[in-house]
Amino acid sequence: MITPIFRIFDIKKAHAFYLDYLGFQLDWQHQFAENMPMYFQISLDGTDLHLSEHHGDASPGSAIRIKMDDLKSYHTKLSEKSYRFANPGLEKTQWDTLELKVIDPFSNRIIFYENC
Template identity: 55%
Template sequence: MASTEIQFKSLTPILRIFDVKKAKEFYLDYLEFTLDWQQGDEDSPIYMQVSQGGCILHLSEHHGDCCPGAALNIEVQGIEALHAKLLAKNYKYFRPGLETTPWNTREISVIDGFGNKLNMFERLT
């Protein structure tokens, strides 16, 4: 019997949303993710994929998919430029800080309108 190596390939978190317009304002306009695809319509819950570089997120209005209030750690390159870009947008719901942590990272944390927290970090060398 041949041995099969098991490899985990990628992770795509599902985040609960309740308002597609508000989700698009946050993820597409504020964070500048791209809408890759969307399923559903005004008579059914929406499920969509957004991405930015190698980061892929699924956003769902479906009740059984997940609970609001998730927290994600997203590694980024260029954290200071990202911070400056987010502050320049003057987004009325969030003005994140840039923190240097004791574990040797720089971090920005933002929370979408549904309680999901995105911790974006860059490792310091």
């Protein structure tokens, strides 16, 4: 199993985007001491993702693709939330996928996709 790591800079913004908006669940979090960077794992439908405030763990502006079943229903759920910083649409690609692209508050890009 591969677990991508995204660099983040603000826990509240990360939680608002990943947990509240995208619907990931918080699996665990770790912090060596109160004034140290946070590191945590989130998951959605069998996909794990690590988010890290640690310098050097990852570069902002990374991108991943997550295969998902019933992407149209997921898109509907996101649309109903009226998240003020994103309103992604669905795109049918030339390579026969349906895709939904989002960019997190730290310039990381997630492409949820489903084969047509």
